[in-house]
Amino acid sequence: MSSGFPAEIADDAAALVREARDGSRAAFGRLYELHARMVHGILLARVPQVEVDDLVQEVFLQAMRRLGALREPAAFGGWLAQIARNRANDFHRSARVTEELPEEPTLGATHAVEDNAPRAEALAALAVIRKLPEAYRETLVLRLVEGMTGPEIASRTGLTPASVRVNLHRGMKMLREALGEGASRE
Numbered sequence: 001m002s003s004g005f006p007a008e009i010a011d012d013a014a015a016l017v018r019e020a021r022d023g024s025r026a027a028f029g030r031l032y033e034l035h036a037r038m039v040h041g042i043l044l045a046r047v048p049q050v051e052v053d054d055l056v057q058e059v060f061l062q063a064m065r066r067l068g069a070l071r072e073p074a075a076f077g078g079w080l081a082q083i084a085r086n087r088a089n090d091f092h093r094s095a096r097v098t099e100e101l102p103e104e105p106t107l108g109a110t111h112a113v114e115d116n117a118p119r120a121e122a123l124a125a126l127a128v129i130r131k132l133p134e135a136y137r138e139t140l141v142l143r144l145v146e147g148m149t150g151p152e153i154a155s156r157t158g159l160t161p162a163s164v165r166v167n168l169h170r171g172m173k174m175l176r177e178a179l180g181e182g183a184s185r186e
Helices: 006-021 025-044 049-069 073-094 117-129 134-145 150-157 161-178
Strands: none
Touching: 006 025, 006 049, 006 073, 025 049, 025 073, 025 134, 025 150, 049 073, 073 150, 117 134, 117 161, 134 150, 134 161, 150 161
């Protein structure tokens, strides 16, 4: 069993890819376990939250069907990340234009108003993150929402550790500024 260091994750994934190519559903299930948070985070940075879970499943189904086309098993994480990005792009190309209705109760309706302040703050922060440049958006969601470490992000997405560090640093700076915290820290 691996200790979870990035190089070992890539080695484990490569071995699992080879087993999955040979028909092992358990191996593909383990690949899912190792990479589902990454795929979820990539999609969450790009598509409406209500669509993410279904799209995660679609990404893994597509990966399972195309596993034989993957040339280098050790590149599975980066390959899967690109499938997720492409699926998000496809979602936006095929999505119909809709307008969300405000969640205000109609006159005369008696609805219990729940205190959803923490959820509202989280959704507001996510909306700000989604407005940042793509490189920062993805790494921030993987770090802040999915709870992945910098080395995990690097090993699972195929980015270099240095790129992840830079993206997280610059993205956090932009996020603080967008949320109004930049002025209070200086």
